[in-house]
Every structure is written in structure tokens, then in C-alpha cells.
Amino acid sequence: MTPSYRFPCLLAVTASLLFALTSSAQFYGDPPDEIHPWAVHDMNRPQPPVITPAAEPMAPPSDAVVLFDGSDLSKWKLTKPKPGKEWAIVDGCLECVPGSGYIQTVEEFGDCQLHIEWASPLEAKGDGQGRGNSGVFFMGRTEVQVLDCYQNETYPDGMAGSVYGVNPPLVNALRPRGEFNSYDIIFRRPIFKDGVEVDPGYFTVFCNGVLIQDHTKLEGGGGHRGRSKPKEFPEVGPLQLQDHGNPVRFRNIWYRPLPKRAVEGGVVGQLSKEQTTAKRAEIAKGLRDEAAKLEDAQNPVPQLEKAMESLIYAEDQWALDLVTKLSDQHVSALSSLSPDQQENRKGEIDGLEKKMSHMVKFGRLPEGFAAHGVLQSIIDERGWRKKK
Numbered sequence: 001m002t003p004s005y006r007f008p009c010l011l012a013v014t015a016s017l018l019f020a021l022t023s024s025a026q027f028y029g030d031p032p033d034e035i036h037p038w039a040v041h042d043m044n045r046p047q048p049p050v051i052t053p054a055a056e057p058m059a060p061p062s063d064a065v066v067l068f069d070g071s072d073l074s075k076w077k078l079t080k081p082k083p084g085k086e087w088a089i090v091d092g093c094l095e096c097v098p099g100s101g102y103i104q105t106v107e108e109f110g111d112c113q114l115h116i117e118w119a120s121p122l123e124a125k126g127d128g129q130g131r132g133n134s135g136v137f138f139m140g141r142t143e144v145q146v147l148d149c150y151q152n153e154t155y156p157d158g159m160a161g162s163v164y165g166v167n168p169p170l171v172n173a174l175r176p177r178g179e180f181n182s183y184d185i186i187f188r189r190p191i192f193k194d195g196v197e198v199d200p201g202y203f204t205v206f207c208n209g210v211l212i213q214d215h216t217k218l219e220g221g222g223g224h225r226g227r228s229k230p231k232e233f234p235e236v237g238p239l240q241l242q243d244h245g246n247p248v249r250f251r252n253i254w255y256r257p258l259p260k261r262a263v264e265g266g267v268v269g270q271l272s273k274e275q276t277t278a279k280r281a282e283i284a285k286g287l288r289d290e291a292a293k294l295e296d297a298q299n300p301v302p303q304l305e306k307a308m309e310s311l312i313y314a315e316d317q318w319a320l321d322l323v324t325k326l327s328d329q330h331v332s333a334l335s336s337l338s339p340d341q342q343e344n345r346k347g348e349i350d351g352l353e354k355k356m357s358h359m360v361k362f363g364r365l366p367e368g369f370a371a372h373g374v375l376q377s378i379i380d381e382r383g384w385r386k387k388k
């Protein structure tokens with residue numbers, strides 16, 4: 001056989017193995033439990049959305065919202081407009097014009113992944129907090145500091161990349177003055193339920209690709225001089241850029257909204273027991289509905305396996321009765337086949353026995369489930385597996 005023939009054969013074998021695995025994954029890994037609504041390797045778990053990453057580093061992926069691409073300020077407005085004072089577009093960059101005040105997005109949003117690039121003025125003027133100061137304010141409330149900290153020391157919890165007044169960056173990864181730095185920021189706002197904090201909110205920040213904030217708690221968001229206390233944030237707010245009196249430039253600003261966390265009813269992070277129970281019941285109901293449509297006197301296996309699958313997620317008497325009835329009928333028919341006929345259906349018999357073993361092992365079918373015992377007898381008689 002030439003290599004050109006061998007290669008498609010290998011592909012076909014790989015594809016069939018993959019199909020065999022994925023088509024029965026719910027009967028394969030550890031099943032759902034109190035805080036996991038899905039089995040390990042569960043093919044019923046929703047597939048993540050497909051997006052297209054950017055062709056170039058730092059460019060927005062397909063699901064990003066572009067806030068500034070160098071062309072216009074249509075997505076921005078001043079927080080307190082003043083006559084004759086506006087941020088400017090200079091060389092395709094958004095430049096702070098001192099005295100014009102903070103600028104903010106027209107659109108309001110909450111949890112996000114933000115990309116932004118900034119450069120402090122080439123000429124060093126002032127020192128400490130007075131040199132090349134601006135800032136990225138999430139929801140207008142909490143600042144990731146923008147500051148010329150290239151050979152310019154200040155208090156660490158207020159230097160570039162700090163969560164201002166809360167936590168310094170892990171390292172100073174800034175480029176020399178005048179060059180652009182990138183921030184990639186993951187922002188999660190604090191979540192309160194009935195006045196009680198259930199998630200403090202976090203910043204994770206990369207500066208020029210280097211991790212500088214590692215899941216840093218917001219502690220209320222920080223601020224100047226005073227220690228902030230945990231407080232509730234609204235669901236959305238504007239992104240603001242600070243006017244601190246220095247002509248700092250920004251470019252290439254985009255964000256991706258992030259899905260909700262489990263603590264606010266989403267699926268990111270660990271679900272509560274109540275959420276898990278509800279999700280398992282929802283999955284089981286969907287599978288029972290599918291099973292109900294699969295009735296076929298000539299071939300009961302698809303309906304049997306779908307009803308079995310539903311029992312992996314939640315108990316249900318209708319599904320158990322259906323599994324019992326169909327498996328009794330089907331296994332009885334299998335056991336009455338001749339040895340040759342059973343050999344021809346070895347894969348089916350073996351596969352069904354493995355699925356039932358999995359379900360008995362994890363309590364989804366009762367110990368001593370009759371049809372399971374019959375399948376094991378057929379396998380023993382045919383000598384298909386080594387006896388332990």
C-alpha cells in the first residue's frame with residue numbers, strides 16, 4: 001500500500017475511534033454530582049461559541065467591540081463638557097488635552113476583557129504622580145493606573161499598572177517614555193446579593209504581555225488616600241480615561257463583554273447545589289423529551305440509550321420504567337440469538353453492557369439490574385472478556 005492510501009485509512013480509524021468515544025461520553029467519565037451538572041467529558045455540555053481570533057497580535061477578535069481605532073470619537077463623550085476643550089485625535093491616537101476633563105464611552109458595560117495601549121509624553125515633565133498621569137476607570141469607579149513610571153518612582157499602589165490605592169503591579173514591565181505600552185485587563189465587578197458581598201470582583205492585568213495583576217481583589221475599587229470598603233457596583237457603567245493634566249495618548253481600544261458568573265446566575269465558575277440540581281433536571285428533561293420521540297419497535301436501542309442517558313442527570317420513574325421495559329425486551333431477544341449471531345453483534349452487546357455497568361456503578365440503575373446480568377452472561381459465555 002502506498003502512503004497516499006495509508007493516510008486516509010489512518011484518518012478513518014482516528015475518526016471512528018473519536019466517534020465511538022464522543023457518542024458515549026456520558027457513560028464514560030464520572031457522572032454529574034452536587035456541584036457539577038455535567039459528567040466528566042460530557043458531550044451534552046454546551047460547546048463554547050466559535051470566534052475568529054485576530055490575524056495580528058493585539059488586534060480585536062471577531063467578537064470584540066472596538067471603542068477606538070484611530071478614526072473618530074463617535075463612541076466617546078466628555079464627562080463634563082467645557083467650551084473649547086476636547087480630547088484630540090493626534091496621529092491616529094486619542095490624546096488627553098489637559099483641562100478638558102475625563103472622557104468616557106457612550107456605551108456602558110460591566111465585566112469585560114479590555115485591550116488598550118497608551119504612551120506617556122516623550123518629554124518628562126514633573127515627577128511622581130505628576131508625570132504622564134492618566135488612568136483607565138472601569139464603570140467610572142475603579143482605576144488601573146496609567147503613569148510614566150519609567151525611571152520615576154512613586155508610591156507602589158499608585159504606579160502604572162496598579163489597582164490604584166489597592167495593589168501595586170507584580171513587576172514594572174513598562175517600555176521607555178514615549179513608547180506605547182499595552183494593557184490587557186480582565187475586569188470582574190463586585191457582586192452583592194441582598195446587601196451581602198458574594199464576589200468581591202477582581203482585576204487580572206497584563207502589561208506588554210507580562211502578568212502584573214493576578215486576580216487582584218477590588219476591595220471596593222480603591223481610591224486616593226482612603227482605604228476603600230467593599231461596595232456594590234451597578235451592572236454596567238462607562239469606561240473612563242482620566243485627565244490628570246498630562247497629554248497621555250491612547251490607541252487600539254477594544255473590549256469583549258464577559259459571560260455572567262455562577263454567583264449572578266451564569267455558568268462561569270462553580271455552580272451552587274441549587275443551580276446544579278436545576279441544570280441537571282433541565283438536561284434530563286430534554287433527554288426524556290428526545291427519548292419519547294424515538295419509539296421504534298424494530299430498533300429499541302436508540303430510545304433505550306437516550307432514556308438511560310437521562311437517568312445519568314436525574315432520577316425519573318418514567319425513564320426508569322422505560323429503560324427496564326426496553327432493556328428486558330431487547331436483551332431477551334439478544335440472548336435468544338445463536339452464538340454466531342451474537343458474534344456478529346458483539347460490539348453492540350459489549351457496548352450496552354459497558355454503559356449499564358457504568359450506570360450501576362454510579363447508582364443510576366439498581367444493583368442486580370436484570371438486563372445487565374443477562375448481558376454479562378452472554379459475554380461470559382462467548383468468552384469475550386478475560387475473567388478477573
Ligand code: MG
Pocket residue numbers: 133134135143145146242244
Ligand atoms: Mg491616574
